Amino acid sequence: MVWDLLLYVPTVIFLLATGAKLWFSSSQSWAYLLFFMGFFFTFAGANRVLSGRLMLLPSSPLSLSCDRERVTVGLRSGDRVELVKDVRFFPDYAGKSFGLSGMDLSGQRRQYVFHRGQFGDLKMYQEILGKLSVFK
Numbered sequence: 001m002v003w004d005l006l007l008y009v010p011t012v013i014f015l016l017a018t019g020a021k022l023w024f025s026s027s028q029s030w031a032y033l034l035f036f037m038g039f040f041f042t043f044a045g046a047n048r049v050l051s052g053r054l055m056l057l058p059s060s061p062l063s064l065s066c067d068r069e070r071v072t073v074g075l076r077s078g079d080r081v082e083l084v085k086d087v088r089f090f091p092d093y094a095g096k097s098f099g100l101s102g103m104d105l106s107g108q109r110r111q112y113v114f115h116r117g118q119f120g121d122l123k124m125y126q127e128i129l130g131k132l133s134v135f136k
Contacts, residue, residue, distance in 0.1 A: 008045030012038050061112040066131050089135040
């Protein structure tokens with residue numbers, strides 16, 4: 001989370017400050033672009049920190065169970081999403097996180113990122129990685 005904050009906060013401040021400076025000069029078209037980029041990075045960074053790192057948003061994944069045919073993801077809101085079609089597993093080469101995507105029962109594409117710290121211990125994390133490796 002600290003890395004994300006160190007990445008996004010200075011970038012957003014720079015983009016918005018430079019956009020404000022250019023707004024009062026002769027090149028206002030560049031200011032529009034910099035404001036757009038600044039607000040885009042604000043929303044992207046807030047979503048990444050609130051849903052992925054702090055898991056505060058209702059759509060944040062909290063639990064995971066899987067078998068050969070489907071993967072069930074428990075969300076913070078209490079809902080359960082079953083990924084049943086086109087399930088793909090994207091491991092991180094550093095071994096700190098992995099991504100999961102697929103289609104749920106309603107046909108909507110879902111994507112989730114899980115971090116090693118979300119699991120009780122390293123053994124549980126390795127066990128779930130072994131189960132998910134069939135979806136590579």
